[in-house]
Amino acid sequence: MRAKERTFVAIKPDGVQRELVGEIIKRFETKGYKITALKMLQVTDEQAKAHYAEHEGKPFYPRLIRYIQSGPVVAMVVEGYNAVAGVRHLMGSTDPDKAEVGTIRADFAEVMEYNVVHGSDSVESAEREIKIYFNENEIYAQRKCMEELVVEYLDAD
Template identity: 60%
Template structure:
């Protein structure tokens, strides 16, 4: 049996404004990750402070907050086998210029500071970030996607 993980993903304001949302979500779903939570919201300074708490004393923090609060984001929770690691691989390197060809950041971003998308870097970060953006009752886990149906039939 495969161990399922949850991870947090956010399409940042530049990705929303440029109309990349559908294409980006499609990449995760095609890879077999199950979307269990999604909402569009305007990040407030309070939410940004919670999300980026580890960066508060860093010199780039004010510009990070200005960027993430500049427009709406799409906050999502995906679930699947090794979801944190797998989704980070699909995202590509933080700096789009260093991202592998075909990764989301290589395809949709140009600058490190405006890199289109965020993905949790660990299971612990994922749980913390999920709890910032979602209440437990907002996550829909009681359905099966195609990947789960296929792996269950193989595992039996």
């Protein structure tokens, strides 16, 4: 059965610098996913190391760390049915040349090193990565829906 999941998404510094924030968020929202946390931040040394620990020692690792700290990122928690795989599907393959046309990376990125967006690759990674960037009290999963507020307002007098 497909379960509601939450995943960690970051619009990387190139996406922010190229004014693609609205365009990228729109794709997640129009899909039906809920943005339950959102902030712009400068990634610290500790956050960069924790986030990309699995890539330490690889040839592209120093470039990756420099890239993720090269300007502010927009960090998000995205919630929805099968959201971990679904977000990765919307993002496309790591290499924009291999990503399907219509995905974020195929449409907005030119090279693998600078591929505009990050999304967790498993539910476990998502939980680990969310903790690097957010406190639980910054995540707004249980929001009152507008309809409840309207009913409250209409019943008020």
